[in-house]
Amino acid sequence: METSGDAARDLPKAEKAATLLLEAADAVFVDPDELAEKDHIDFTYHTIAKLEPGRLWLEVWETGSKKSIGPISVPAAATAVLGGAAAGLLGVYIIGLRMPFLAVCTAHAALAGAVFGELLGVSHTLAAFVGALLGALLLGGLLSNRQLDVNAALGTLFSLAMGLALLGMGLSTGPKTAMLSLLWGSILFVTPAQVGLIAVVGLALLIFIIVLEKELAALLFSRQLAAQLFPESLVFGALLLFSAGVITINLEIVGGQLLHSLVCNPAVAALRVARSCQGALLPAALLGVISALGGLLLAYRLDLPVGACIVILSSLIVGLFLCIERTMKPA
C-alpha cells in the first residue's frame, strides 16, 4: 500500500520529467540513423536519484548498468519566491474585499481551464489563464446583477468550475497524471520560461498596486463609497484580471485544490497586525515568500508533498499572527 502511495505521488513528477527530457532531446535533435553504433544507448527507465534545492539527479539504466544524469537545474526556489510574493500581495485585496472565496473560485476556474487545455492539447498555462479570466469575468457579471448576493455568485461559480474540471477529467481517455498534477501542483518541474512568466505577472501586479494605490484602498474600504468617486467597476475588473493571472501562475506550485490558501493565509496574517491595507502589503508578500519557500524546504527535508507543506506552513503562520495580535492588544 505504502509503495503504491509513493508511486502514485510520483506519477505526475515522472510524467513531467519525461516531458522535460523529451523537450531537451528535441532541442538538440540528433538523427539516430546518423549515430555511430557506440553512441547508441538503450534506455529502460529513469528514477529520481537525488533532490536538492534547485537541482535534481536522475538515474538511468543503460545496457545493464546504472548511470547518473544531472544535476538538472530546477528553478523551484525562484518560483516559490516570486509566486509566493505575488500571491501574498493579491491576497491583501481579496481579503480586504471580504471575498476570500474569490480565490477558491478563480483557482478552480483555472483548474477547469487547464484540464480542458490538456484535453484539447493546448498549453495548460494558457488554458488555465483563459479559464481563470472567464471565471473572473463571469463573477464580475454575476456581481453586477445587484439582485444576486456576492456569496451566492461565488458559490454558483465555484460549483460550475469544479463541475467542469471533473467533467474534463471524465472525458479524458488517456493518462490523467498531468491533470491530477494540476490538483496538487508540482513546483519541482517548473521551467525557466514559467519562472519568467511568474516574474512578469508579479511585476505587473506591483505596478498596478503602486499606480492605483489610493483607488484600491478606497475600493477595499467601501465599494459603495468608491463608486461615487471614480469608476470603481473598472478598477475592480482590473483586480479580477490580476487575480486570474496570479492564480494561474501559482497553479503549478501548489495546485488548484490548495492554491487559495497561499493567496489568503499570508494576507489574513498580515492584516492581523497591520494598521492599514497598504501597510499589510509588504508583510503579506514576505509571508507569501516564507510560506512558499519554507514549505518547499520542508518538503525537501521531510520528503513530503510540496503543495501540502506550503499550505500547512501558511496556516501555522496565521495561527502565530493571531497569537501576536492577542499580545499586542491592550488588556
Place this chain on the structure above:
Amino acid sequence: MSVIEVRQVSFSYGPHRVLEDVNLSVPQGDFACLVGPNGGGKTTLLKLLLGLLEPDAGSIRVLGRSPREARRRIGYMPQHARLDPLFPATVLDVVLMGRLGAGRTLGGYSRRDYHLAREALHQVALADLAHRSFAALSGGQQQRVLIARALAGQPDILMLDEPTSSLDMSVEQELYDLLQRLNQRLTILLVSHDLGFVSQFVKTVICVNRRVVAHPTSSLSGEMINQLYGAAMHMVRHDHEPAGGDLSHHV
C-alpha cells in the same frame, strides 16, 4: 436657486417599480430630510442623485449638470452598516479618500490633499485623532470621520444615508448640531427614519413612497405621515438634552 432638479423620474429594479413620476426641487442652502417606509425608494433616490443609478425615465440635474458630472461636488456618506468597522486604516487615511477624484490622479496624495483632509477633521472636531485607528473609534466618532471624509472633497452638497443609525441619543444630538453648523454653507440632504427628532433640525421634509412630495417642516402633519406610511402612525418628537440631562417626549 435650485441645486437639485428632478423631473418626471421613474426607476425600477427589474419588474419592481421603486420610483414613479418623481418631481423634486431642492433650493441652495436647504437642509432636507428624505423620509418614508422601508422599500419606499429613499436610498434609490439618493443613488439616482449621485449618478450611481440611471433613471428609466425623466431627467435629473444636480448643480446644473448630470449627476455623474456633478459627483465631485457632492459629499456622500453611506449607511454605517455597509462599512467594515474593523477596516485597518487610520482616521486620516479614511478622510483622505474623500480627495479621490478631486486631487492628484495617479500615485499618492498631494500636500494639498493632506491639508484639506486635516482641515475637514478640524471641522468635525477630530483633528487630534488623525493618526488613531478608524476601527478603534466609537460609532459616533466614526460617523464624524465619514462626514469629514465627505467634506474633504470640498463639496457644495452633502448627502447622508441614515447618518444616525446605531447611535445613541446624545451622540445623535451632537451629530445634528454639527450638520446644522455645516448647513450654514452647504446644502444638506439626508435619509432618516427618525422623523420626529430630525424635524427639529431640517427645513424641508421630502416624503418618499414610490412617489415624492416635499413639505416645509412647519407644515408637516400627522395626516401626511399616515398617508406616507399607509397606516396610522404616531409622530414622536424627542427633545434630547445633553448627556445626563432630562429627556422629555411629546406625542
